Amino acid sequence: MRWHLRQVDAVAAECGAVAMVCDVSSSQQVAALFAHVTAQYGRLDVLINNAGIATARPIAAMGDEEWDSVIGTNLSGSFYCAREAMRCIPATGRGGVIVNVGSSAVNGGRLDQGAYAASKAGIQCLTETLALEGKEHGVLAFCVVPRRTSTRLREEMFPAQVRPFPSLRHSRPSPTATAICLAAVCRQLTARVTVSRPHP
Numbered sequence: 425m426r427w428h429l430r431q432v433d434a435v436a437a438e439c440g441a442v443a444m445v446c447d448v449s450s451s452q453q454v455a456a457l458f459a460h461v462t463a464q465y466g467r468l469d470v471l472i473n474n475a476g477i478a479t480a481r482p483i484a485a486m487g488d489e490e491w492d493s494v495i496g497t498n499l500s501g502s503f504y505c506a507r508e509a510m511r512c513i514p515a516t517g518r519g520g521v522i523v524n525v526g527s528s529a530v531n532g533g534r535l536d537q538g539a540y541a542a543s544k545a546g547i548q549c550l551t552e553t554l555a556l557e558g559k560e561h562g563v564l565a566f567c568v569v570p571r572r573t574s575t576r577l578r579e580e581m582f583p584a585q586v587r588p589f590p591s592l593r594h595s596r597p598s599p600t601a602t603a604i605c606l607a608a609v610c611r612q613l614t615a616r617v618t619v620s621r622p623h624p
Contacts, residue, residue, distance in 0.1 A: 448475045448501030449493075458508035467516040470608045471509040473502040473524045473547075478540040491539050498543035499550070506554055510563060519562025523607045524551045525600075526569040566607040570600040 429445070436443035442464075446457045462468060476498045479490055502524055513520035527544035534541050547567065554565035 449496035454504040494539035514561035
């Protein structure tokens with residue numbers, strides 16, 4: 425955890441940004457974070473909901489705590505942050521953008537990832553509702569849906585999917601990051617952006 429925080433601090437310093445720690449599954453911590461941001465900067469223009477976790481376990485073997493943890497971080501966390509953004513952005517009269525990160529797991533489910541797939545399906549529907557409710561306030565909402573991406577989390581959870589089968593050609597994180605940035609600044613996109621896996 426400390427290694428990740430040091431990395432985040434380094435990136436923030438390079439970009440001239442400020443890094444803050446927040447448990448997005450806690451509505452109180454999220455509210456405090458947004459209050460700090462608006463107090464320091466005076467407004468909120470863009471929200472990117474990218475916090476997420478996953479577990480690999482069959483539904484029959486999944487405990488309540490594991491389910492609650494995944495749903496709480498992925499879906500409830502996105503909701504808490506989006507709710508605060510929907511309160512902050514319209515107040516400025518400038519409009520803004522909310523970008524949620526979905527997953528291709530919503531298309532047909534995913535073996536041993538029931539909680540993760542359910543959370544991402546919820547995020548997709550949440551985004552569509554945010555787009556409808558935000559329209560009159562100039563708040564746009566997009567859901568960026570990457571294909572299977574080669575990340576540290578995926579390699580730790582599913583090493584067999586990444587290393588022994590290079591022909592699968594999992595996407596690198598950079599195309600997804602680019603799509604998120606484009607969604608954050610573009611006012612002409614649809615509510616769903618899909619990042620395709622590279623062709624073999």
